Amino acid sequence: MYKDLDLIEKRLAEILSDREKNPGLIDPIRYSVLSGGKRIRPLLSIASGKLNAADSKSVLDIGCALELIHCYSLVHDDLPAMDDDDLRRGIATCHKKYDEATAILVGDALQALAFEILSAPGLKISPDNKLKIINIVSEASGINGMVGGQMLDLYSTGQQLNLTDLQNMHMCKTGALIKAAILCGYLCGSEFSLVRYSKLGQIAGSLGLLFQIVDDILDVTQTSDTLGKTANKDVVNEKATYVSLLGLEEAGAIAGELYTEIMVDLSSIQNSDMLQDIATSVYKRNH
Amino acid sequence: MYKDLDLIEKRLAEILSDREKNPGLIDPIRYSVLSGGKRIRPLLSIASGKLNAADSKSVLDIGCALELIHCYSLVHDDLPAMDDDDLRRGIATCHKKYDEATAILVGDALQALAFEILSAPGLKISPDNKLKIINIVSEASGINGMVGGQMLDLYSTGQQLNLTDLQNMHMCKTGALIKAAILCGYLCGSEFSLVRYSKLGQIAGSLGLLFQIVDDILDVTQTSDTLGKTANKDVVNEKATYVSLLGLEEAGAIAGELYTEIMVDLSSIQNSDMLQDIATSVYKRNH
Numbered sequence: 227m228y229k230d231l232d233l234i235e236k237r238l239a240e241i242l243s244d245r246e247k248n249p250g251l252i253d254p255i256r257y258s259v260l261s262g263g264k265r266i267r268p269l270l271s272i273a274s275g276k277l278n279a280a281d282s283k284s285v286l287d288i289g290c291a292l293e294l295i296h297c298y299s300l301v302h303d304d305l306p307a308m309d310d311d312d313l314r315r316g317i318a319t320c321h322k323k324y325d326e327a328t329a330i331l332v333g334d335a336l337q338a339l340a341f342e343i344l345s346a347p348g349l350k351i352s353p354d355n356k357l358k359i360i361n362i363v364s365e366a367s368g369i370n371g372m373v374g375g376q377m378l379d380l381y382s383t384g385q386q387l388n389l390t391d392l393q394n395m396h397m398c399k400t401g402a403l404i405k406a407a408i409l410c411g412y413l414c415g416s417e418f419s420l421v422r423y424s425k426l427g428q429i430a431g432s433l434g435l436l437f438q439i440v441d442d443i444l445d446v447t448q449t450s451d452t453l454g455k456t457a458n459k460d461v462v463n464e465k466a467t468y469v470s471l472l473g474l475e476e477a478g479a480i481a482g483e484l485y486t487e488i489m490v491d492l493s494s495i496q497n498s499d500m501l502q503d504i505a506t507s508v509y510k511r512n513h
Numbered sequence: 514m515y516k517d518l519d520l521i522e523k524r525l526a527e528i529l530s531d532r533e534k535n536p537g538l539i540d541p542i543r544y545s546v547l548s549g550g551k552r553i554r555p556l557l558s559i560a561s562g563k564l565n566a567a568d569s570k571s572v573l574d575i576g577c578a579l580e581l582i583h584c585y586s587l588v589h590d591d592l593p594a595m596d597d598d599d600l601r602r603g604i605a606t607c608h609k610k611y612d613e614a615t616a617i618l619v620g621d622a623l624q625a626l627a628f629e630i631l632s633a634p635g636l637k638i639s640p641d642n643k644l645k646i647i648n649i650v651s652e653a654s655g656i657n658g659m660v661g662g663q664m665l666d667l668y669s670t671g672q673q674l675n676l677t678d679l680q681n682m683h684m685c686k687t688g689a690l691i692k693a694a695i696l697c698g699y700l701c702g703s704e705f706s707l708v709r710y711s712k713l714g715q716i717a718g719s720l721g722l723l724f725q726i727v728d729d730i731l732d733v734t735q736t737s738d739t740l741g742k743t744a745n746k747d748v749v750n751e752k753a754t755y756v757s758l759l760g761l762e763e764a765g766a767i768a769g770e771l772y773t774e775i776m777v778d779l780s781s782i783q784n785s786d787m788l789q790d791i792a793t794s795v796y797k798r799n800h
Contacts, residue, residue, distance in 0.1 A: 248664060250665070250668055251661055251664045255656070302617055305617065307612070308614050308617065325594070327594045328664070330589055330617065331667075334585075334586075334589060334621075334624065334654075334660045335656045335661070337621065337624050337625070338651045338652075338655030339651070339655050340651075341650075341651035342651035342652050344647075345644050345647035345648040346648060347644075353643075353644055356640075357632050357640055358632075360631075360632035360647060364628035364632060365629050367621075368626050368629060369538055369539065369542070369622045369625075369626065370535065373538070373625060374538055376618060377538045377615070378535070378537070381537055
């Protein structure tokens, strides 16, 4: 996995170095993308590509495109009008380091760049599968996916959400892109089994949920230093979380059950070692 | 052209009515998209599709996707951190009617939706051409296109741009998407002539330039009421424009020359009547 992380960092840097016509914009873009991050989405694509003998360069690009979408969403979510955050990955957020207008445009440009990468000629993926991938990513990013989830999140602050609403919000906000990463990785290969594809979608749903529950737990149990972003923010903002709704113990128990379920499901799938490793690191992470 | 405008409005409304899961977001999206507008980009795609016997439903969708990108850019450009505008198409801008967070998310969701439409199954365009269209649109929207142009525009306010810089900025900011509209319309058909394609690209460049010069002229000669947006804004903001650099008379003369050149070029292309009509309406518009 460390080798893959290295490849992801290199490829992201490469993608962003090709586009240096506009230094006023590319510098803050590089600042926002190349400042670390767990790179869960590209890792998931690569891991899922291994189930389907995907071409490694092509699946790397698909994963990087998903990471660009994720990075844009962070830049916009941190804006004063949204979550108003000063700290991200241990450094100043884009609008703090530059300014608000730049941060808005960085996000906009990153979203466009993601689709440029996804539609680029030269990837060894069939045209039909490329189109499927673009359709999945755009749907997962938009009204009924990530952006819709952020909207639900913003307008639920201070409100008493129930568990179903909370789950629906997270399924959109983070779950949709995590699911897209896994499904698109699989579509980078040429085999297609509907049973396998559906199963992967289901595992991806559980993994997205696990990711969010662990996030909520870490928000109350870790310091800002460890997290690289403001800790205890959900409590301060009166946001409903799995911890606020279920308590720390129950949230931890559900995370454990989800993790077990995911590992059992993956154990019956050939070449899923890397997906299992990622699931474990999602469950056991401390930042 | 009026029939086509009607089809565009209907299709945009249809596209946005299919996505009603998230009323908090879909209402401001509909407000921002379905509030009129000249619909130049979809009209250009439809007109260009006629040169290549494109399937009318498919080219309509491609044009509408481009209009969604254009609408998102207006919503973001109007934000307080950017152009800080209260009025658009004669009504309150999205962030004035709703709030800033909503306007940011409306733009983000519209961009994703555009790529969802472009990659949707069912369009009668070859998979390879669909991918080319997506690649053209993403490039025209991003760092080296629309967003890059907006960045250049923002950071040139109050500076003394020369004509080359001004032209470069507009080629990115508005020219890229206008060119994309024409090229993508052509790619909706199945014939491909590199000579025709290149010629169309060149005509599109001139048309984009004409559009901008006329815009600059209208900014100083028309009232806010006629324009549906704040008039004389460029002067107040000390923005370099074709009028500020060349004077009203010289700007008008160049517009006239460009129009003549475009019409001569188009007159040698079969089935270009609609493109000619659009060029005329761009040249002779008063809002």
